[in-house]
Amino acid sequence: MTSSFEVNINKDKCKGCQLCIFFCPAKHLKLSSDLNKKGVKYVAKKEASKCSGCGFCFLICPDYCIEIYESENI
Amino acid sequence: MPNKTRPASLKNISTHYCSGCGHGILHRLVAEVIDEMKLSEKTIGVAPVGCAVVAYDYWDFDVCEAAHGRALAVATGIKRCRPQNVVFTYQGDGDLVSIGLAETFHTANRGENLTCIFINNACYGMTGGQMAPTTLVGQPTATTPWGRNPKSGEGWPVKLSEILATLSGVAFAVRSTISSPREVIKTREYIKKAFSNQIENKGFSIIEVLSPCPTIWQKSPINAMKWIDEEMVKTFPLGVIKDK
Ligand SMILES: Cc1ncc(C[n+]2csc(CCOP(=O)(O)OP(=O)(O)O)c2C)c(N)n1
Numbered sequence: 242m243t244s245s246f247e248v249n250i251n252k253d254k255c256k257g258c259q260l261c262i263f264f265c266p267a268k269h270l271k272l273s274s275d276l277n278k279k280g281v282k283y284v285a286k287k288e289a290s291k292c293s294g295c296g297f298c299f300l301i302c303p304d305y306c307i308e309i310y311e312s313e314n315i
Numbered sequence: 316m317p318n319k320t321r322p323a324s325l326k327n328i329s330t331h332y333c334s335g336c337g338h339g340i341l342h343r344l345v346a347e348v349i350d351e352m353k354l355s356e357k358t359i360g361v362a363p364v365g366c367a368v369v370a371y372d373y374w375d376f377d378v379c380e381a382a383h384g385r386a387l388a389v390a391t392g393i394k395r396c397r398p399q400n401v402v403f404t405y406q407g408d409g410d411l412v413s414i415g416l417a418e419t420f421h422t423a424n425r426g427e428n429l430t431c432i433f434i435n436n437a438c439y440g441m442t443g444g445q446m447a448p449t450t451l452v453g454q455p456t457a458t459t460p461w462g463r464n465p466k467s468g469e470g471w472p473v474k475l476s477e478i479l480a481t482l483s484g485v486a487f488a489v490r491s492t493i494s495s496p497r498e499v500i501k502t503r504e505y506i507k508k509a510f511s512n513q514i515e516n517k518g519f520s521i522i523e524v525l526s527p528c529p530t531i532w533q534k535s536p537i538n539a540m541k542w543i544d545e546e547m548v549k550t551f552p553l554g555v556i557k558d559k
Contacts, residue, residue: 253329254329256333256334256335257334258334258335258529258536259535259536259537260335260536260537260540263537264495264496279329281334294319295496296319296496297496299319300340300496300499300500301340301493301495301496301499302339302340303330303332303335303336303337303338303339303340304329304330304332304339305321305325305327305339305343308319308320308321309319309320310319310320
C-alpha cells in the first residue's frame with residue numbers, strides 16, 4: 242500500500258510570497274506566469290514532479306492557500 | 316504531524332497582511348492549538364493595536380479588543396471574572412514592550428493565569444516602521460534612518476522574555492521563531508504548552524515569536540526569514556528561558 246498526496250492551492254488567496262516554493266524539498270511548486278484576482282503571480286504545482294506530503298508548504302504559508310490531502314492507493 | 320488543512324477556528328477569508336507577514340502563520344498556529352485542545356467554545360482572545368488589530372475578523376472564537384498596550388490589563392479583568400475561560404493576548408512589540416510595558420510587567424508580576432503571545436518583528440509595523448524597543452542595534456527604521464545607535468540615546472534592544480522570567484509570577488517564558496517549517500512546528504508546541512499551563516493554573520506564560528516584517532524591513536519574504544536566522548537570533552537567542 243502506498244499513499245499519494247494531493248496539494249490543493251487556493252490561487253486567489255495567494256499573495257505570491259514564494260515561501261512555499263523556497264521550502265518545498267521536492268521542488269514541486271513554481272510561480273505561475275499569469276496573475277490571480279489580487280493581481281500577483283501565484284503559486285502553482287509543477288506538472289511532472291511528485292508531492293511527498295511533508296507539509297512544509299502548508300506550515301510556512303501565511304495565507305492559508307495550501308491544503309494537503311492524502312489518498313491511499315492499494 | 317497535525318492535519319494539513321485549515322483549522323476550523325480560522326475563518327476562510329483572506330487576511331489584510333502583507334505578502335510574507337508572520338502574523339498569518341501565527342494566527343493559524345493559535346487556531347490549530349485551540350482546535351486540537353477543543354477550547355474554541357471556552358477561549359477568549361484579546362487583540363492588540365498594531366497590524367493584528369483586526370485579528371477578531373480572522374478567528375472564529377470570542378475575541379475582545381483592547382486599547383493600545385492594555386491587552387493584558389483587559390485579559391486580567393476577563394480572567395478574574397470568568398476563571399472558567401481560557402484567556403490569551405496576542406500582541407506586537409510596540410504594544411507589549413513600548414506603550415503597554417507597565418501593564419505587561421505588572422500582569423506578569425502578579426502571576427495572572429494568562430497566556431501571552433508576543434510577536435516580535437523588531438519594528439512598529441502598522442504605523443510605518445518606526446523604531447520599537449526591540450529594534451536591533453544598527454537596524455534602520457523610519458525614526459532611526461541611519462540605524463539604531465545606543466550612543467546617540469536610542470537605547471539597546473529590550474529582551475522582554477528574559478526580564479519577565481526573573482519575576483516569580485511567571486511560569487513559562489520561551490523565545491521561538493517561525494523562520495522555517497521546523498521552527499513553526501516548535502512554536503506550535505510552545506503555544507500548546509502555554510495554553511496547558513493556564514488550564515493547570517500555573518500562572519503567567521509568555522511565548523515570544525520572532526516574526527518577519529518583509530515590508531518594513533525592505534526584504535523579500537525569503538530574505539526576511541533568513542535575516543531572522545542570521546541576525547535577529549544573535550540579539551534574541553531562541554529557546555526556553557523559564558519553565559516552572
Ligand atoms: C494610544 C495610541 N498611541 C499610538 C497609537 C499608534 N499606533 C498604532 S499601532 C502602533 C505600533 C504597533 O506596533 P507593534 O505592536 O509592534 O505591532 P505591529 O504593527 O508591528 O504588528 C502605534 C504606535 C495608537 N493607535 N494608540
